[in-house]
Amino acid sequence: MRGDTGFPVRMRYAKRGPVRFIGHRDVARAFERAFRIAELPLAFSAGFSPHPKVSFGPALAVGYESDAEYLDVELAEALADERLVRDVTGGLPAGMTVTGVTRLADRAPSLQEEIASLGYRVTTGGVDPVALSAAVEAFLALSEIRVPVARKGEHHVEDIRPSVLALTALPGESVVDVEVATRPRTLRVADVVTGLRTVSEDAAPLEELRVVRTRQWIERGGARWEPLDVDRRSEAPEGATRALETCA
Amino acid sequence: MSDLWPRLEPLLARVEKPARYIGMERGSRRPEHGPDRVAWLLLYPDAYEVGLPNQGLQILYEILNERPDALAERSYAPWVDLEAELRAHGLPLFSVDTHRPATDFDLLAFNLSAELVYTNLLNCVDLAGVPVRVADRGPQHPLVVAGGHCTYNPEPLADFVDAFVIGDGEEVVSEITEVVKAWKRSGRANREAVLRDLATVPGVYVPSMYEVEYDGPQFVGITPKYSDVPAIVDKRTIADLADWPYPKEQLVPLIEVVHDRLNVELFRGCTRGCRFCQAGMITRPVRERPIEQARTMVQQGLRRSGYDEVALTSLSSADFSGIEGLVGSIVDEQSGTGSVSLSLPSLRVDAFTVGVASQIQKVRRTGLTFAPEAGTWRMRQVINKLVTEEDLYSAADAAFSQGWRRVKLYFLIGLPTETDVDTLGIAELARNVVEIGKRHTKAASATASVGGFVPKPHTPFQWFGQNSVAELHRKVALLRDDLRRSPAKVRWHDPEATFAEGIVSRGDRRIGAVIERVWRAGGTFQEWSERFDLTRWLDAMAAEGLDPEWYVTRHRTGEEAQPWDHIAAGLHRDFLWGDWKAALAEHGLPDCRWTPCYDCGVCTGYALEHVVASPTPPAGGSQGTGQDLAAAAVGVPVRFLGTAREGFRAR
Numbered sequence: 042m043r044g045d046t047g048f049p050v051r052m053r054y055a056k057r058g059p060v061r062f063i064g065h066r067d068v069a070r071a072f073e074r075a076f077r078i079a080e081l082p083l084a085f086s087a088g089f090s091p092h093p094k095v096s097f098g099p100a101l102a103v104g105y106e107s108d109a110e111y112l113d114v115e116l117a118e119a120l121a122d123e124r125l126v127r128d129v130t131g132g133l134p135a136g137m138t139v140t141g142v143t144r145l146a147d148r149a150p151s152l153q154e155e156i157a158s159l160g161y162r163v164t165t166g167g168v169d170p171v172a173l174s175a176a177v178e179a180f181l182a183l184s185e186i187r188v189p190v191a192r193k194g195e196h197h198v199e200d201i202r203p204s205v206l207a208l209t210a211l212p213g214e215s216v217v218d219v220e221v222a223t224r225p226r227t228l229r230v231a232d233v234v235t236g237l238r239t240v241s242e243d244a245a246p247l248e249e250l251r252v253v254r255t256r257q258w259i260e261r262g263g264a265r266w267e268p269l270d271v272d273r274r275s276e277a278p279e280g281a282t283r284a285l286e287t288c289a
Numbered sequence: 290m291s292d293l294w295p296r297l298e299p300l301l302a303r304v305e306k307p308a309r310y311i312g313m314e315r316g317s318r319r320p321e322h323g324p325d326r327v328a329w330l331l332l333y334p335d336a337y338e339v340g341l342p343n344q345g346l347q348i349l350y351e352i353l354n355e356r357p358d359a360l361a362e363r364s365y366a367p368w369v370d371l372e373a374e375l376r377a378h379g380l381p382l383f384s385v386d387t388h389r390p391a392t393d394f395d396l397l398a399f400n401l402s403a404e405l406v407y408t409n410l411l412n413c414v415d416l417a418g419v420p421v422r423v424a425d426r427g428p429q430h431p432l433v434v435a436g437g438h439c440t441y442n443p444e445p446l447a448d449f450v451d452a453f454v455i456g457d458g459e460e461v462v463s464e465i466t467e468v469v470k471a472w473k474r475s476g477r478a479n480r481e482a483v484l485r486d487l488a489t490v491p492g493v494y495v496p497s498m499y500e501v502e503y504d505g506p507q508f509v510g511i512t513p514k515y516s517d518v519p520a521i522v523d524k525r526t527i528a529d530l531a532d533w534p535y536p537k538e539q540l541v542p543l544i545e546v547v548h549d550r551l552n553v554e555l556f557r558g559c560t561r562g563c564r565f566c567q568a569g570m571i572t573r574p575v576r577e578r579p580i581e582q583a584r585t586m587v588q589q590g591l592r593r594s595g596y597d598e599v600a601l602t603s604l605s606s607a608d609f610s611g612i613e614g615l616v617g618s619i620v621d622e623q624s625g626t627g628s629v630s631l632s633l634p635s636l637r638v639d640a641f642t643v644g645v646a647s648q649i650q651k652v653r654r655t656g657l658t659f660a661p662e663a664g665t666w667r668m669r670q671v672i673n674k675l676v677t678e679e680d681l682y683s684a685a686d687a688a689f690s691q692g693w694r695r696v697k698l699y700f701l702i703g704l705p706t707e708t709d710v711d712t713l714g715i716a717e718l719a720r721n722v723v724e725i726g727k728r729h730t731k732a733a734s735a736t737a738s739v740g741g742f743v744p745k746p747h748t749p750f751q752w753f754g755q756n757s758v759a760e761l762h763r764k765v766a767l768l769r770d771d772l773r774r775s776p777a778k779v780r781w782h783d784p785e786a787t788f789a790e791g792i793v794s795r796g797d798r799r800i801g802a803v804i805e806r807v808w809r810a811g812g813t814f815q816e817w818s819e820r821f822d823l824t825r826w827l828d829a830m831a832a833e834g835l836d837p838e839w840y841v842t843r844h845r846t847g848e849e850a851q852p853w854d855h856i857a858a859g860l861h862r863d864f865l866w867g868d869w870k871a872a873l874a875e876h877g878l879p880d881c882r883w884t885p886c887y888d889c890g891v892c893t894g895y896a897l898e899h900v901v902a903s904p905t906p907p908a909g910g911s912q913g914t915g916q917d918l919a920a921a922a923v924g925v926p927v928r929f930l931g932t933a934r935e936g937f938r939a940r
Contacts, residue, residue, distance in 0.1 A: 060543065067308065078595040104302050
């Protein structure tokens with residue numbers, strides 16, 4: 042159980058440059074090594090083979106960059122945020138940088154459960170900005186867009202439109218910003234690009250050149266939250282808070 | 290053209306495992322190039338995940354980058370998907386550190402650890418935009434050089450490699466740098482002259498400076514063309530490992546690779562004298578690292594790399610004089626974090642004691658591998674792997690009693706004088722090991738891993754005719770049948786790949802054309818079973834009019850010249866021949882660290898000595914010497930670490 046042996050912390054990190062070519066498992070290993078290099082006091086799981094309690098948010102495709110990746114890790118003792126940012130970044134490969142830290146409340150829900158949507162900036166090629174912008178308009182005007190999607194090696198035709206929460210073409214550029222839902226399942230950027238090609242003949246040669254994940258959102262009470270801003274540990278110790286609540 | 294990254298990056302999005310090509314490992318360098326610095330491109334001609342961990346390459350990478358007048362970057366064989374992209378886009382082979390074209394370097398320096406990578410060497414040279422044949426290269430092309438164990442028979446690659454380095458590379462790379470620096474200053478004009486200069490550097494073999502003579506199919510000899518070129522090229526040996534605490538900053542890859550852990554070399558050389566083992570013969574004498582230095586390298590390496598596993602490497606790690614103490618201190622240092630595991634590759638069963646087993650199991654446990662190599666005591670006497678069945682069983686018992694559940698056993702098949710009794714002895718040993726394990730845990734299992742034996746140059750078995758493909762298949766089938774209903778499992782290496790390795794292992798210069806044909810027919814990555822096809826090799830042999838059986842399965846006579854006679858590992862030919870005869874007579878030969886010197890030629894010939902910390906063998910087991918080890922050894926050149934005593938031990 043999260044928080045039962047230590048101090049859960051949420052970190053935001055960026056993955057920029059050539060390191061974008063390493064996969065999700067490689068990122069996990071890079072963090073494990075960075076934690077050891079930084080000599081962080083990690084909390085370990087109980088049992089036959091103790092392992093550090095680290096959990097990540099939704100995987101990022103190999104080759105994509107990101108300014109908004111998150112992980113939760115449980116420490117055995119509280120550490121200053123600045124030290125975490127500096128020391129963990131120091132142990133990470135070039136291009137991976139810790140950009141924010143929050144101390145989590147005990148029993149905060151996990152990132153995998155909580156992340157509701159993902160924002161991407163997609164630089165495209167093959168189509169001029171005018172045609173791209175027209176395709177975006179056509180896309181938004183439709184209530185259903187059925188495209189072939191590959192999932193676990195099987196091909197399905199699915200309506201992707203409900204999963205596209207926002208789509209904007211940047212004026213005069215071959216760039217779109219898109220926000221996709223993670224439920225019922227996470228929509229892939231490639232499927233959005235396929236959708237754009239489908240809705241407009243002029244967009245048929247469209248290809249994705251560079252993708253940067255820009256945001257991840259948690260939904261709480263009808264509002265979107267930056268993951269570092271929810272489930273923060275209150276400044277007073279938990280026991281004290283509970284004691285005050287009891288008094289009231 | 291200096292940074293190819295902008296043109297490579299879009300291609301990487303389309304290939305498998307693109308992180309193979311990005312560099313950026315912890316410990317990697319981005320050196321500045323310049324007219325006063327000799328630029329080395331260190332290449333491992335296999336996939337990144339096989340090549341990255343290579344310690345030899347990493348050691349030279351650091352040594353060269355420490356020199357103000359040299360620099361080193363790395364490259365690995367691009368996988369077939371990227372190779373196709375590079376060729377389609379007209380891009381050359383590049384360094385992974387700064388993504389420069391290979392031809393920006395003065396030397397392309399290959400590490401050769403296995404024969405089946407030779408076609409990849411040709412492919413890398415070609416991808417670099419350099420003619421594959423020495424004869425076709427001009428002043429604008431970098432020098433193609435090679436080192437590593439395979440260079441003890443350089444002939445199969447003699448047409449493609451400008452210069453070979455024989456032996457330890459730590460010192461000689463600096464001497465080569467000096468020669469190449471002068472060549473670079475002169476505008477790299479005269480290629481012939483720089484090769485001539487390189488040929489005079491001790492340990493360097495420049496094949497174009499030698500003439501080969503044949504008499505029909507028979508190889509007659511190799512002689513220098515010029516009087517200042519040595520007739521015999523002697524290997525280089527670093528006298529004391531303590532002077533070379535490398536790698537200091539082992540590379541930490543961003544993706545999973547083989548041997549993905551911190552590796553600390555405990556000692557170099559081995560005098561156990563296993564007759565099949567080329568590494569043991571060519572790396573003599575034994576040179577141990579001082580235990581304090583090993584301990585420091587482990588501590589600093591773990592702290593710096595973030596690794597949670599360390600391997601203590603050598604040709605027989607349990608033979609290290611202070612092994613129990615070293616293992617104990619690593620374990621103590623790490624206890625508390627409970628997160629570092631320790632592995633001892635190349636464990637001899639006679640030196641694996643309950644003490645070592647219990648120390649290792651305090652930290653995390655990895656799989657345990659023993660290498661009895663042969664199934665019967667008779668066979669083990671022939672190959673001089675003098676471990677008894679009792680040694681193996683007590684090692685297995687020690688392992689299972691300390692909580693291990695899986696034990697892997699390595700064996701060779703196709704050894705000299707081998708009968709089916711010996712082959713079936715492998716199954717018997719594996720079965721008994723499981724039996725012993727069952728006393729401790731229901732989950733006990735053992736896997737016998739069998740590989741076909743390929744005779745290697747500079748060993749007592751260099752005269753032996755390798756088993757045919759059919760014979761190896763028959764022996765594998767024998768084992769599979771025998772273990773069909775047993776909890777012991779058997780795995781085997783493809784006999785066809787073993788045969789191709791046999792063509793090259795003792796090949797002469799004529800085999801070069803065969804390698805080139807296999808490469809041109811698309812035969813790269815021959816170490817990868819999905820890319821290997823023996824037909825290509827046999828077709829190439831036929832096209833060159835060469836008989837594969839003559840090279841592979843034929844027994845050599847004592848009189849005939851061998852294609853590697855001009856390369857010296859320091860071993861007397863008479864010693865090797867005598868040891869071959871002793872093998873056939875089933876006579877073992879004890880380890881000269883602890884028993885009388887039999888003068889193999891290395892220490893006496895090169896004025897070297899063993900460097901060991903203890904005059905006695907490690908505890909436990911029979912140590913296979915069959916002698917009273919307490920009695921003082923006679924006349925062995927041994928220097929004891931940490932004492933003032935040097936030179937020959939008293940009679």
